[in-house]
Amino acid sequence: MATSRRAWVVWGVGLVAYIVAVLHRTSFGVSGLDASARFGISASVLASFVVLQLLVYAGLQVPVGVLLDQIGPRRLLIIGAAIMAAGQVVLAAAGSVPVAMGGRVLVGAGDAMTFVSVLRLVAAWFPSGRVPVMTQLTGLIGQLGQVLSAVPFVAVLHQFGWPVAYTSAASMSVLVVVLAVAAIRDAPDVRAVPIRTGVWGGAGRDLVTAWKHPGTRLGLWSHYSTGFAGIVFAMMWGFPFIVAGQGRSQALAGTLLTLMVLAGGVAGPVLGVLVTRHPLRRSWLVLGVVVANAAAWTLVIVWPGQAPIWTLVLLVLSLSLSGPGSMVAFDFARTFNPPNRLGTATGIVNVGGFTAALITILGVGIVLDIRTGGASTYELDDFRIALCVHYLIWVSGLVGILRARRLVRRRMAEHGVVVPPIREVIERRRRHRRSQT
Numbered sequence: 410m411a412t413s414r415r416a417w418v419v420w421g422v423g424l425v426a427y428i429v430a431v432l433h434r435t436s437f438g439v440s441g442l443d444a445s446a447r448f449g450i451s452a453s454v455l456a457s458f459v460v461l462q463l464l465v466y467a468g469l470q471v472p473v474g475v476l477l478d479q480i481g482p483r484r485l486l487i488i489g490a491a492i493m494a495a496g497q498v499v500l501a502a503a504g505s506v507p508v509a510m511g512g513r514v515l516v517g518a519g520d521a522m523t524f525v526s527v528l529r530l531v532a533a534w535f536p537s538g539r540v541p542v543m544t545q546l547t548g549l550i551g552q553l554g555q556v557l558s559a560v561p562f563v564a565v566l567h568q569f570g571w572p573v574a575y576t577s578a579a580s581m582s583v584l585v586v587v588l589a590v591a592a593i594r595d596a597p598d599v600r601a602v603p604i605r606t607g608v609w610g611g612a613g614r615d616l617v618t619a620w621k622h623p624g625t626r627l628g629l630w631s632h633y634s635t636g637f638a639g640i641v642f643a644m645m646w647g648f649p650f651i652v653a654g655q656g657r658s659q660a661l662a663g664t665l666l667t668l669m670v671l672a673g674g675v676a677g678p679v680l681g682v683l684v685t686r687h688p689l690r691r692s693w694l695v696l697g698v699v700v701a702n703a704a705a706w707t708l709v710i711v712w713p714g715q716a717p718i719w720t721l722v723l724l725v726l727s728l729s730l731s732g733p734g735s736m737v738a739f740d741f742a743r744t745f746n747p748p749n750r751l752g753t754a755t756g757i758v759n760v761g762g763f764t765a766a767l768i769t770i771l772g773v774g775i776v777l778d779i780r781t782g783g784a785s786t787y788e789l790d791d792f793r794i795a796l797c798v799h800y801l802i803w804v805s806g807l808v809g810i811l812r813a814r815r816l817v818r819r820r821m822a823e824h825g826v827v828v829p830p831i832r833e834v835i836e837r838r839r840r841h842r843r844s845q846t
């Protein structure tokens with residue numbers, strides 16, 4: 410199947426929708442100081458906004474995935490954009506913490522509907538061999554939303570104030586609604602896509618069937634184990650760890666976070682190509698990312714005293730693999746589920762990384778609070794202990810991946826596809842190379 414011009418237009422509009430969703434997602438974080446002043450809140454209340462948003466996002470993934478299979482990506486994307494616009498308008502007008510939290514709940518809910526819809530459009534409009542790279546590009550380019558919130562959104566906030574900034578952000582989603590109505594169709598041939606619009610009877614069965622397939626669970630555990638470390642670092646603890654824990658400047662912390670985003674831009678397409686070329690070795694890519702993340706964090710955590718800058722660079726380079734690594738998980742959902750169950754399966758997978766991030770953000774915060782008695786003056790040793798929460802996720806995730814992978818391979822073998830052990834492949838290649846010389 411060749412890629413049509415219409416496919417690029419549909420993807421382009423879907424991508425704009427996702428970029429705007431990421432802008433909304435990150436807008437509160439970049440206006441943290443203004444929010445503190447406006448609502449008179451402390452850092453921990455501010456952090457609870459991040460936790461609430463992640464909770465709503467992760468909690469809605471499964472229902473949203475089921476809904477996606479029922480009403481299709483176009484409608485879900487439009488509903489999501491409308492909800493996010495409403496959320497940002499609520500925030501623009503909010504004068505109290507509960508109202509502001511209500512606004513964030515709406516933003517989290519609309520955000521939850523966006524990414525899974527765009528992935529569904531990618532799977533429907535692009536030839537399957539291109540899907541892994543297109544998926545990586547979607548995840549990658551979507552992060553531009555973070556730049557939009559950090560630069561133009563903050564500029565409008567400081568120039569024209571809170572209500573104008575949040576209302577302008579809301580207007581971006583209104584634009585997305587207009588574009589999506591005009592340009593998006595669920596699939597090249599809507600009749601060929603088994604979206605069972607309005608047929609709710611099979612939704613529960615689809616959910617059970619998607620969950621029961623070990624391939625979906627392999628995706629869930631892969632997303633859980635790879636995605637969380639990058640989210641935790643970028644959304645919550647990276648900056649405080651470098652500044653308060655490592656005693657480095659805010660400028661260096663900002664540079665390291667930027668380096669992480671830039672390196673992710675290289676890692677994403679590379680992983681996309683590797684997934685396309687070695688579909689039977691996807692789990693090894695996932696395991697490699699987990700090992701790289703865990704090894705780099707271990708080096709920084711055990712380093713006596715202030716860690717040298719090269720170790721921090723190594724840490725952010727390895728964490729830059731986190732987001733792209735978690736995108737591999739969606740490929741498991743796609744290839745082990747039929748199109749009519751893809752939304753449900755993608756939703757299940759997408760719960761993983763965000764739930765793990767939520768647990769880690771909260772866990773690290775709780776340990777820091779216990780260590781410091783609630784005072785926000787953290788020392789390096791406090792961070793060293795608190796950051797060990799990561800290991801709980803890595804260990805539980807690895808157990809989940811290995812168990813699900815064993816079941817997947819057993820099921821594949823029943824269908825005549827046997828995945829040879831990696832050492833056998835290496836040995837075979839070595840012998841082949843020797844016979845060539």
Ligand SMILES: NCCCC[C@H](N)C(=O)NCC(=O)O
Binds near residue numbers: 636735
């Ligand atoms: N900074 C967040 C990166 C998350 C990327 C990840 N692979 C993912 O699942 N994205 C879903 C989303 O809604 O962003």
